[in-house]
Structure formats: structure tokens, C-alpha cells
Amino acid sequence: MHVVDPHGFPLSEDAQYQPSPHTFDDAHAFLNQLGIRNMVIVQPSIYGNDNACTMDGLRRLGPEKGRAVVQFDPETTSLEQLQEWHDLGVRGVRLNFKSVGGEVEQAALTASMRRYADAKAMAEELGVKVCVDHFGHPSMGSLEKAKKAQDLPGFESLVRLLKGGQTWVKVSASYRLNKDPRHPMVESLCREILKTRPDRCVFATDWPHTRFDGLDVVPYLHAVLDAIEAEGIPLQQVLVSNSDELFDAEAR
Template structure:
């Protein structure tokens, strides 16, 4: 593991914090202490905490953890209502280490309206652009085609989570040619042509169909490395919500191998994350 590596997607949860009405599950206790104990097993000390959907726009659990870890080793991606957010609040969160807002178009079970999504992106971009925050997208790969024209023009950084949630069930010739993953051409085109898009290598176990959960992931990772290795960041997705008990270390080990083969280990595990999350 490169010195100074970052884990760019993980969550902290606790039953002590109130759930949103739309919460799909009840969390166990996954505290910052638990998180850092896990990180020690993969030799990482810097983390990006991402707001889980179960808390809606109440970022209290995440912000309390950021206060504890401090901005040297921690960054945060929050959720908020663009029609009800104060500039002072954003500045306070910025001081704690928040550098992004998460937009979840994947697990909300709401219809994807391209025009409405574009308007939402414009609204959030106008808010976060002055403070140079990232807009993180949890979105299906095939939905990217509706917004490929707007992402390069909004003047903010975007990050697509979890490989873009690929639909491997509909992957023709699985896993021999990752370019055949439905929607993958939209992602690789954006990575090649837009200088403001990043992708998280994370959450593979949610989508891969192979016995070890790696065959499709390997093909996709290598395609993305060949496309834009300076736009990829590693993330563990700990504590693997709804997949609790998963051992993610084999994935970490394979990511180290794949990136080493492409002379990209320092980039994917450290340098790209530092650039994306505004780390010293």
C-alpha cells in the first residue's frame, strides 16, 4: 500500500442517530473507531466519509466523525437540499473537511427524469462551484447517456461511485470485453474527453456475477485504467451495507496488483484522491 493512501468511500453509522423516513434498513454500530480499525488491516490512515442514504440530509453522524478524525486525515461527502442550505453552513462543513455532495439516483426507486436531473445538477453545481466541491453521483451507467452533454460544461468536479453500478447480468460476452457492459461507452467517453470526471473503484461485490466476484471487475478495472488512470480512485465501501461480514481485502489486494501492472498504484490509491478531495 502506498504511503499516504486514501480510502475514498466508506460510512459510519450508529443507532443513536435518527433515520430518515425513507431509510431502507436499520444500521448497526459502525463507529469511526471501528472504521479505523478496519483501515489498519489494509494499511490506510486517510478516509473519505460518505453520507449513507439512511440518514437523508441529516449529516450529524458523519460530521461528528469528521470532527473526531480531523481534516488532515478525513474528508466528507454530505447530502443537503439545494433549496434549503446556508452559505455559512457550507463554510462550516468545509472547515471540518467536507469536500462534496452526494446525489443518489440509484437506490431511491424514483423515476429517472433526464430534464429534472439536469436541472438538479445545475442547481447543485451553482452552490458548490464557489467552494470547489465534488458532486458525487450514484447512478446507473446507462443513465449517464442523458447527462454526458452537461457534465463537461458545469465547471465542477464529478465523481461516479461504484464503477457506475454496472449491470453485469446484461453484459454480452461476460467477462471478456468490458466495453460491452451496457452504458460503459458513455463512461469511457466522459473519462477520455472531460477533465472533470472521476470514477471510484468500489462496491464490486454488489454487481459482479463471477464466483469470486472478480472476473468482471478485473476486466472493467483494466479498461478504465487504460482509459484514464489519472481519474480513478480506490475505495473500500466499508462497512459494506447489506453485505456485512464481507472480506474486502482480496479486492484491495487485486486492485494493488492491477494498478501496479498499469504503473498507476500511487495514482489510484493516493495522488488522484488528494487532487479530487483537495488534500495537502
């Protein structure tokens, strides 16, 4: 989930879009309606490296109910700051290439990830979990050209990462891939990911559905839930248990 409060927390000068306010209170009310107790707040791209809004929400949740994924510059962020964030419930850093409108070559991506790994000397010993958003986010064009999930650029690489055990994939926000909630290629992609490592798939609400204000997301939600059940995978696993492992719920 994202918390967006432009009135309380000004957006970055480089923000690529101007969202409607979706405050922490709004997010909390939304989850209460669904009977969801815990929340993972993900830093929106529109705030850049300023995590004030995200951390405000995390502090209000407390580590018993909250986790967060932040964005920061490893060259200017101290180990003390990282430890403080960790104690509050931060469990990840967001590398966002889609929302900022850029394409990243392999060498640049490798250099970027190494910068974050170098932020803590024990990174290799601790192990690094990677979570890929929105089914790997294939382009609309590639979905239209493909006849099966295996035809999608990058799919085989994603499968290898999943099989390695340190990568999770969010089965979420299929409306960002295609406007048809029952698009056959999106369904194929979802089911192939679920087959590969059902224990490495996590569901996310993607609330407040930034850039898709007013969209009825229920049909897209039902399509994902149907795919999970069609593969014979317990909903509890994808909606709860896998996320608990990814976001270190046992440390509460």
C-alpha cells in the same frame, strides 16, 4: 467509508435498509489496522439529508486527516453552512440514485445537478469535479450479456467523461456488481477504465460494506489490485495520489 451509528444518530424514516452499527470508533480502528492515516466519510443513504453522524466523525478527525461527502437540499442550505462544512473538510455532495431504488431520466438528473450548481454562484468558475462510484455500477444483467466493456450501457459516456478530466471513477466494491471476485467482465471494465485515465481512478474501501455484512472482501480487493498492477500503474497513484487531488488534500 460510511459511519453508521443508529443508536447515537437515528436513521431517516425513508431508510431503505436497517444496518448494523459501524461507528466512528470502528472505522478508525479499521483504518489503523491497515496503517491508513486519512479518512473520507461519505454520507450513507439511510441518513438522508441529516449529516449529523457524518459531521460528528469529520469533527473528530479534523481537517488534517478528514474529508467528507454530504447530502443536502440546496434550497434550504445557506452559503454560510456550506462554508462551515468546507472549513471542516467537506469536499462534495452525494447524488445517490442506486440506494434509494429509483431510476432517473436525463432531464431529472440535469435538473437535480443544476440545483446543486446554483447553490454557489461561482460554481462554473470554480469547476465541478464528479466522482462516479463502483466502476459506474453497471447492472448484473448487463455484465452477463456483454462480451467486452464497450458493450456495457453507458460505458462510452463514462469514457468521454473521464477523458474530459473533471470526472473520477472509484474502482471499488466489485462485489456489488457480481459475486465472482474474478468475473471476466468486471475485470475487463476495471482495466478499460484504468487504461483510459489512470490519473482519474481512485480506490475506496467501501467499508463497512453495507448490505454485505459478513462478506470476505479480500478476494475482491486482490482482484482490483491485480488489475492495477497488470496495467503497469503504480499502486501509490490509484490508492493515494489521485485521491489526494480529488479530495483537495493540499488544503490541509
